Amino acid sequence: MKDLEDRQERIDNLKGMGCSRKRVEDARFTQGKGNYVDDVNLPGMLHGDFVRSPYAHARVKSINIDAAMALDGVVAVLTAKDLEPLALHWMPTLAGDKQMVLADGKVLFQGQEVAFVVAKDHYIAADAVELVEVEYEELPVLVDPFEALQSDVVLREDIKDEKEGAHGPRRHHNHIFLWEEGDKEATEQVLDEAEVVAEEMVYYHRTHPCPLEPCGSVASMDKINGKLTLWGTFQAPHVVRTVASILSGIEEHNIRVISPDIGGGFGNKVGVYPGYVCSIVATIVTGQPVKWIEDRMENLMATAFARDYWMKGKISATKEGKITGLHCHVTADHGAFDACADPTKFPAGFFHICTGSYDIPVAYVGVDGVYTNKAPGGVAYRCSFRVTEAAYFIERMIEVLAMELNMDAAELRRINFIKADQFPYQSALGWEYDSGDYHTAWDKALAAVGYDDLRAEQAQRVEDFKAGKTRKLLGIGLTHFTEIVGAGPVKNCDILGMGMFDSCEIRIHPTGSAIARLGTISQGQGHATTFAQILASEIGLSADSITIEEGDTDTAPYGLGTYGSRSTPVAGAATAMAGRKIRAKAQMIAAYLLEVHDNDLEWDVDRFVVKGAPERFKTMKDIAYAAYNQAIPGVEPGLEAVSYYDPPNMTYPFGAYICVMEVDVDTGEHEIRQFYALDDCGTRINPMVIEGQVHGGLTEALAIAMGQEIAYDDMGNCKTGTLMDFFIPTAVETPHYTTDHTETPSPHHPIGAKGVGESPNVGGVPAFSNAVHDAFRAFGLRQSHMPHDHWRIWKIASDLGLHG
Ligand code: MCN
Ligand code: CUM
Structure with a gap:
């Protein structure tokens, strides 16, 4: 009985899977000690703000930046013309299309980015935005997709004549793709012959996730060492690093992307926005760190719906x-x-x-x-x-x-x-x-x-x-x-060509505590709490002794980020698999310490026990210490593991x-x-x-x-x-x-x-x-x-x- 109680106590101490463990991140969130993008403040940092279009569809006839540049404290005003020589006036989207970073000849929606003002502080930048003079010529507006498919009005002049899009043929200048799945003929036949058919138009309206914290970024180019550091509201920091490298030509190891605390993502922070690109260009141009933080109206009007x-x-x-x-x-x-x-x-x-x-x-x-x-x-x-x-x-x-x-x-x-x-x-x-x-x-x-x-x-x-x-x-x-x-399975899911696996890397410290780093990034979901619980159950160390770290591409293994409720199915699986690698090595160490064969040991909650001799055991803490302080024949020192997990389904x-x-x-x-x-x-x-x-x-x-x-x-x-x-x-x-x-x-x-x-x-x-x-x-x-x-x-x- 006593043994059973002891065992239950050992299980409880782990705070592993199935436990309603309190969220460890909440201590800082509830006391105003979170570290969000807007909390990043660097010496000499400049602030960017956008001139945005008041029109939904208009030709941009001219942009005059003279008055804005004349304002004290304004450092630069970027327009598409400035980005064009760098081939950054357009950027690829995650869906195989391309998007204007700054208005190139025309604007296509209300709130579209037209010019990027960079100034000594945010207030000066906002004042300067008002001083940029843009001359527009209004064009007919299409807000109804059914009408758009009939209309002579061409929205995307850049691809007006392209008959092939990223997802097959386009049948009209405002058409993007037709994507089909299933057996059309067989379905139509069944419907024709059916006893009962119900028909309806179901509309799911346009909405927006509206996280508490809007989107933003801080870019800092260190010209001496050739390193670009980018803090931002990114749900997929590694993908941002890869895209930033491809777009800027800066080698990937010289780019460090950091997602600090994120005040709610809800999908809003999966996409790549012009603000991120402009903050990068601006730091390269000015040689100073540049911050861009959108306000609530900009977030609602111009980011992912x-x-x-x-x-x-x-x-x-x-x-x-x-x-x-x-x-x-x-x-x-x-x-x-x-x-x-x-x-x-x-x-x-x-x-x-x-x-x-x-x-x-x-x-x-x-x-x-x-x-x-x-x-x-x-x-x-x-x-x-x-x-x-x-x-x-x-x-x-x-x-x-x-x-x-x-x-x-x-x-x-x-x-x-x-x-x-x-x-x-x-x-x-x-x-x-x-x-x-x-x-x-x-x-x-x-x-x-x-x-x-x-x-x-x-x-x-x-x-x-x-x-x-x-x-x-x-x-x-x-x-x-x-x-x-x-x-998802890498064989059929990717973002911009990067397969959608995920990852976990674990280091066990000599005294039996650990750090695990993942390719995902919490925006409020509580990963620091829950991923430690998976590991606790797998490796027998208390969740309280395990730090979970995400979001820094210099330290975390490559992963595809957090959206589509994929963290538990993919990174959670990687975490369990990495834990099992740790346990496999721990078993060899325990066998050496106990002078028995590997197969004579069995795992029990937090220790390896000699089969049939329950008083002979080594806890994971004992094993961790031995991994660092003893020479074990045939076993490398240290206790670390990494897993890249590609889910089968x-x-x-x-x-x-x-x-x-x-x-x-x-x-x-x-x-x-x-x-x-x-x-x-x-x-x-x-x-x-x-x-x-x-x-x-x-x-x-x-x-x-x-x-x-x-x-x-x-x-x-x-x-x-x-x-x-x-x-x-x-x-x-x-x-x-x-x-x-x-x-x-x-x-x-x-x-x-x-x-x-x-x-x-x-x-x-x-x-x-x-x-x-x-x-x-x-x-x-x-x-x-x-x-x-x-x-x-x-x-x-x-x-x-x-x-x-
Ligand atoms: N969990 C669990 N047991 C399971 C499944 C999940 O205990 N069987 C826990 C996980 O350990 C994790 C949380 O539940 O702490 C959510 O896990 P999961 O379902 O894997 O989802 P992700 O972590 O990938 O989060 C993404 C998902 C998405 S896509 C949106 S959108 C959304 C959501 O999470 N955004 C959120 N929930 C959110 N919650 C907050 N607070 N903030 C957001 O931005
Ligand atoms: Cu689609 S909203 Mo969630 O996947 O970040």
């Missing part, structure tokens, strides 16, 4: 509700430049996960990418590469089909789920789902909310409404989503979410009575961190579904460039969430873990939106576009004739 997908769907089924086929055509508004951050092969990301959690025998998707006069960027906001769009699409189509069939939507889902024994499951659109158990999760969720009673209450509410006894309707928003995260987390919402027909206001979220992310490393990720992602989903939008008027003016107009939920709007889980480990991941960071956003948006739709289902509402703000909900009621 998300979604803007018009998804036309057709879904077919038998009369009994067995789905037979799915057809989807997307018109994707990419804005002025295709600057999506998706793997090269996938211009629409992983949108073809849009068959969702359902066993659909045949399917087809086609995505048309289109240029318009809006900000570029395209991938952001807990999206896992367009999976949010896919999940919203299929979860709306299921609801519409349920209406068409006059069937309960929970039951329709249940009869179409992929069954547990079908995994690994080959989807009609080409994915191999690694694992899942959807029925168990679904039943648990329905039971937890008392689904049948809710439906009865809802039916009664409709009766009461019709009898004039209430003006509030009840909506039950159902969602069962399947995520695809952990890009992606991981497929899933979840069942239910939102119960009251909707006021007269005011359009809503109240969320209950929100239940069951997530399955395989093996759980830190339940508390997972819960935090889910709460945050659900709140962002609430924002998107219920009010948040980047909206433009017909002239391409961004109508939501401030937080007065762009909805950010506070504690007041945020409901209580009930979280729950099932645990279906990934069969190919060394510790069975799947990602979770994006799940709540992927599943949350359709749950909120379905609740709104469901409230009006009895009155015939099929589809109403998000965001469901008060006015839009009021308008639904009005259009349905519910205002009497």
